Amino acid sequence: MSGARLFGPAWLTEGVKEALLQALVALILAVPLIGLKTVQEPGGLGLQTRWPAVAIAVACVFVGRLLLVIARHVWPPRPKAAQSPVVAARIRRFVRLLGPAAIAFALLLPFLPFADRYVLDVSILVLTYVMLGWGLNIVVGLAGLLDLGYVAFYAVGAYSYALFAANFGLSFWACLPIAGALAATFGILLGFPVLRLRGDYLAIVTLGFGEMIRVILINWSSLTNGPRGISGIPRPDFFGVPFNPSPAPDASAFHTLFGIAYSPIQRVIFLYYLILVLALLTNLFTLRIRKLPVGRAWEALREDEIACRSLGINPTNTKLTAFAIGAMFAGFAGSFFATRQGFISPESFTFLESAIILAIVVLGGMGSQVGIVIAAIVLIGGPELVRELEEYRMLAFGGLMVLIMVWRPRGLLAFREPTIRLADFDRTARARSEPAATVP
């Protein structure tokens, strides 16, 4: 072995080899990506080569890797002890406090000094994705059904509101349940053919379903107005009272109702609270249903379908309810999206949206409600934060995601709280036995 040693200790030789290998990979990638540039030339496109840039990139990778190897030698990574129960308990307590704190902050946000129009708009966007994440979490996180076409239900909700409002003049509040019900129906429609599929196969079919809905929206021009989309979707009103700067003399508007001066931000604040309430409802629903038999059956189904069958759980109903309820919340969110934008087109419902929502759920830790909020803030708010980087924005964003996956490969908050503890059971037992004791 010592004969192969060119210089320095063995770990350094190994490190140089490793760095060379990485540099080679970088070279292969950099030649087409960085080395070749298409330029406009008289008579068509021409190729320009940029070999110095390639050399710099490869050198950066080599040196960076080498430094990493050296760093690893100087500060060897401590062997990762299993997370001690004390630390785990502390994290749990922190998360339990984080939830109410976040809700309080969200409730107060519009009245905080820095909350201008821009902050509110970004917050509304983030909350929309929080709601979508919570909705998809029912399907992916709880029931374990990998759904790559979730945006289809979002689209169904958005188009239901737009079409019902435009054609029948129904209000947002009347359309909301319709949109939810329609989306749930589509959820069941998707559910039936995929009942026997799991994992990759399910993912492919749901992916196709998402695209189908989008293509139908593009091509069914007589109903959906095709790729031009639907514009002039009614904006939401304050339970029947419009946000109108100059209402007719005999009609009321939001600001006259409350006797305050008109400001365009009132509508934004209302939208903010609307999506906050919708999202919190989704959360509340999920937290409750996890403790009900159907919610537990979802989680059991995620763990082991065969065991579920052998325990007498009907997997058909369990899967269909998961698809339907997950889709319903996407439908609600879709209605909200339509009323906020005032304009929708199939462009808004591409696969990328599904991927982002799924990324939020996975990054949040598959099943963790708080994790999803953090992930939505990172994924949706993150690109806003690094907006100054301009064209390097997505690069920084991608790097951030890689870092998260390196540090927390199972998602930000990957633990799950049991839905029942013996203490609960003792309490119900006592509650039940006490009134019984009074009976002679």
Add this chain to the structure above:
Amino acid sequence: MLRVEGLHTFYGSIEALRGVDLEVSSGEIVALIGANGAGKSTLLMTICGQPHAARGQVRFGDDDITQWPTHEIIAAGIAQAPEGRRIFARMSVLENLLMGATSADPQHFESDLTRVFTLFPILKERRDQRGGTLSGGEQQMLAIARALMSRPRLLLLDEPSLGLAPMVVKQIFRVIQEINEQQRVTVFLVEQNAFHALRLAHRGYVLVNGRVTMTGTGRDLLANPDIRAAYLEGGH
């Protein structure tokens, strides 16, 4: 209680069961022994309706359950601890037990929980622990306890000794006997560990290539030279 007549089951074109007849009477422990691939697990799965039998009949009590969907068969009073235990790894022990009670009347939940905690005291200690963190023996106990939570009249056990240390196997089999004698649950047990299974069982069947080739009391089968040669020699 359970009567299987001329049962044929196919996986595609492969005939896994070629006309199985057997019977389990109320209060018995019946063992089915056989080598790998003999069709033991297939028989249990067919009784539970997945897959459904191609021909033949499964009768439970007075009902012909051959073509019933699985969840109705379970609700009728058959419970199964499936092969490989298949506990819900990320759910707590208590939640696993709760899932077992899916088809039972919720008003019995508390007394049933007390019952399985008496049978398996270790599960009470571990009740808030995740199923996946239990040892193999504890997982098998949890699988059996989970099956008991549905208040079955007939308990089907698929290789409860699989992959467990001899000491733990003894312990599990002792509990199975307790379940049968004290809780009055009929047990139909599929095993490769013929020695333990036949010592425990009142009666036994031997399954070879999808057919029952021999039957008798547990003791007779244990004494049978052919069985000793095929299933016991070199084992214990």
